[in-house]
Amino acid sequence: MGPSFNEQFDQLGEWRKGFANQLAQFRSWLGEHELLDAAVQEHLHRLEAQLLDDKVCVAFVAEFSRGKSELINAIFFAHYGRRIMPASPGRTTMCPTELGYDPALPACMRLLPIETREQTYSLAQWRSRPSTWVQLPLDVNDPEQMAVQISKVAETRTVTVQEARALGFWNDELPQDNPMVNAQGLVEIPRWRHALVNIAHPLLKQGLVILDTPGLNAVGAEPELTVNQIAQAHAVVFLLGADTGVTKSDLAIWQEHLLPSHREGESHLVVLNKIDALWNGIDSTEKVQQQLERQRQLSAQMLKISPQRILPLSAQKGLQAKLERRNDLLQESGLPAFEDALAQGILAHRQAILLSAVTGGVQQMRAQVRRAIQIRRRDLDEQMMELNSLRGKNTTVIDSMRQRIEQEQRSFEASSTRILALRTVHLRLMNQAFQHLGSTSQRKELEQLAQALEHSGLKLGVRKVYAATFERLRELGNQVRAAGTEVQSMLGASFKDLNAEFGFSLLPPEPLQLHDFEKNLAELEESYLQYLGFGNVFKLANPLFGERLIKALGMRLRSIFENAANDLDLWSKGATAQLDAQLKERKRSFARRIEAVDRIQSAASGLMEHIAQIESAEAQLHAIDQMLTDKTELLLHLPVLEGAACAVQPLQD
Template sequence: MGPSFNEQFDQLGVWRKGFASQLAEFRSWLGEQELLDAAVQDHLQRLEAQLRDDKVCVAFVAEFSRGKSELINAIFFAHYGRRIMPASPGRTTMCPTELGYDPALPACMRLLPIETREQTYSLAQWRSRPSTWVQLPLDVDDPDQLAAQIAKVAETRTVTVDEARTLGFWNDALPQDNPMVDDRGLVEVPRWRHALVNMAHPLLKQGLVILDTPGLNAVGAEPELTVNQIALAHAVVFLLGADTGVTKSDLAIWREHLLPSHREGESHLVVLNKIDALWNGIDSAAQVQVQLERQRQQSAQMLNISPQRILPLSAQKGLQAKIEQRPDLLAESGLPAFEDALAQGILAHRQSILLSAVTGGVRQMQTQVRRAIQIRRRDLDEQMLELRSLRGKNATVIDSMRQRIEQEQRSFDSSSTRILALRTVHLRLMNQAFQHLGATSQRRELEQLAQALEHSGLKLGVRKVYASTFERLRELGDKVRAAAAEVQAMLGASFKDLNAEFGFSLLSPEPLQLHDFEQALGQLEQSYLQYLGFGNVLKLANPLFGERLIKALGMRLRSIFENAANDLDLWSKAATAQLDAQLKERKRSFARRIEAVDRIQHAASGLMEHIAQVESAESLLQQLDQQLHTRCEQLLHLPVLEGAACAVTPAVIPVDAAGDTEPLQQ
């Protein structure tokens, strides 16, 4: 039996930290060699942060009583020897629950009261209001206390029908989906809207985030949960009952909330849980297998996915087998096969993304650093020509050369005025580019859509407004590229003049690329379309729901635009870093050349001695270039996890990409 998901995830964590340490050591070496300019340092720090702080979110989604919490117990908490998430009959998770780790917080569970649904603040905004949450301490070393506290996510309360309607749990147009009314005219709703569990579980400390979601009503009432957290999860596990197959409510969750962001072939899996319900002692193992295969085929057909993406298992038997240490029962439960599929789908894919980011970043930095080495080599060549031309020359010639070097230095120093003007224009143009990605631009483009959603009644024509909104958002990206092209043209022309007049060797910057911006906007547009269809007409008629929808959209947009702004900032720094590097190197070169001439004037042996020093310096530069190549190749060919080795395209992936979730943030 191969390594479990926990073991494979732990291996990924060790790999990430080891890789980040290698990058930190590389950054330290560059600093020692005085090759660490601002752009290279910024790029390296971002890559290190991405590797060290990378989050991997696994979302478990299903209708009530499909065994989500039990599967979480079986995969992540079996070492406690008991259930931690509430999963016994009559006790199930009633509110979305995030499990993660933030070292800045104590071990605790924070609960957001359901009454906050009466206001339009998004979940992200509530996260920034810690006083609103009820905080409970957790003792991770006491399984009973831990389970008792987390069991509060199963709590409910009774409210009137009007209150249930306001909170989003009652729909007059769909009475069959409404909760039962008791003899007092009250209905039962969840007590809490959202739960955040912060604990130092080994996997959570490595960056894993677990999202446990309740049934259809709770998921559908939280647009931010569906189109932000679930859509951005690195793996989504959708659970069905082996005894029921795909029910009407299962199909509703799949079509309305998962299908828009479904990524078959990567890390979206469907689980046919509770296969032990078919172990009745009457049917043979072969007959049970036939029943399971038939259920898989029928479920795959209804969900319109490959049957290979549907994995049969028994979470309850898997948990029992791990607690009792029974390998035979564990194999029969199907849990190991699921854990392996989940690990291969999520961990290998995640590592390939990180490798792509590092590959592109290291290649780009290698080019920038090599350029600085070439500048040093050119300066040494100039010194060598000067020194060799002094052989056999008298003091007058040497003094004349010193005056010529000083004249070159004065001429070079006069470039500071031109460079200052260049920096001023560059800063002004970059500020214009950043304005297109700022919060003001985003709010302006969302105003029309917000107005279309905020009034009561049917929202006719809202899809047209929605489409035009995203068209304008894409135009903002076009404006950013146009502004960057203007910066590129300005820098290219200025660099050409500086090269000709002052002896620089500046290269025109590469064009700005915003491929991930376009892709993220497209994915966001598709994920929200589900809320604008005919099936959600009645929900959209509620202005409170419309406001929550627009706030959730705004939060996701902010993340996308912040990532684009980070890309723009990195591009800008890389474009001008070579100017700073060459200024620094040329100033050093002039100082060394004048010092050499002075020493030659005062010592007969100074000329040959300094020629030898320059030759030695050239040899050291050659070694430095070779060391750079060796270190970069080591970074590009670090061992990968088993099963994660794949062809990696050398492309720069933005650091802190929009696919990461933000668990447990204050």
């Protein structure tokens, strides 16, 4: 049995902290040796931001009363000595509840009223309107107070059928899915639409985000929740009842909301919860295990996944065992095996992604810094050749040498006009490329789809419009790459001319890479297809739902395009940073060469002394180059979680 989820998450946090410390030391070392150019600065900044902002989201999804909240209590909150999430009989989570940590906010719970469903704002837009939320204080030192406050996510209210219809909880075409009408002609609906819990839990402080979702109706009514939050979660835990297996509503949640983004073998797990219901004291342990295995195999067949992804457990007994410190009951509950599978599935995979980003970033930084070192080495070689040529020469030869250096300097300074023209053309081409990834382009490509969804009634032909929309979005990526190719060609030709005429040693830029752009677009397109099928035809007939769908799609799309714009920006800076670095180094070199000639002219012993200084400087550069290798290797060889390192290719120069 491997380390628990909590222990592995702590290990991931320690790794991130250790890497951040090493990165800070590397930045200081580069600054001390004047090796921090714009491209290196940008790489460092993005690596630091990625470590600081890295979040790990675990979403718990199931129909009502499957034990999601109890499982969350057992894994994350047992140290409080009691339940924190409402999990008692009759007290179930009625609205999506998100647990995380933001140091800028006090410990609190914010609740979004259900009435906000009458408006078309997305959940992300409501987050930027704090006055709309009801905020309740939480005392992290008082578990009882926390539990009482958080229990409000189970609150309901009664409304008329007309109100329920307006809020998305009543559909005349699907009467089997509607809530029951009481004697007064009213129906019960959740009081809150969404809940945000902000507490300084050790794991939440390290970047863990927990998403607890309610049943089928609530999940299906929020496209942003299903397609953005759940689809992008790093791990999804789908709970079934061990006694019931896969029910009709369970299968509906799986097929409509989880299957489109299911990642077999990574971090999507299915739980057969409440196995203690089979512990009747009559059947033998072997017979109970046989019953569980049959249920596991049948569930795997219905969900069309590997049986190894389905884990039996009892969240209630696991929590009880942790509270009573009973290791025997804990093992019987199956909770440790689940925590181990969750940790292996999500954390090692998450660190592998971070390691991959680190590897690429450090590789580019090392190449960039080594290029600056090579420029310095070349300048030292030129100085050494000049000084050696002056041995035994008279004052006239030295004067001639000084005049030649000054002539080279004037010729080099004449390159400024060419460089200014180069920068102007580069900036113009890059602005054109960025426009393809801007919000205006995204809105334009979504217009036809928005128009197809905004009218009432059946949406005929909407899938065709949807497919055409994503074809145009992919074409925007192609246009960006075409612009990148034009920039690459222009810079390559200009660098070649500058090298020949002014003695630069500029390298042509690498081709532009938009990492995962097509892959993310394809995943987004696939995840939304579920809403355009026959099963959602009546829901889609509501223009309010269509507007929510477009807003949710736009939010996810904006994230994909922002990532592509970041790739484009970093590529652009990396392509031209060498020009700035060489300008700076060549200016220093001319000043040092003239100073050396002047000193030799004024003192007979100056020549040999300066040759010795050049030799010392060359030795220092060699030492700096070796330290660069050592420090970057140290960044890449911090201890990693089991299973993470194998996903990363070794660094190559």
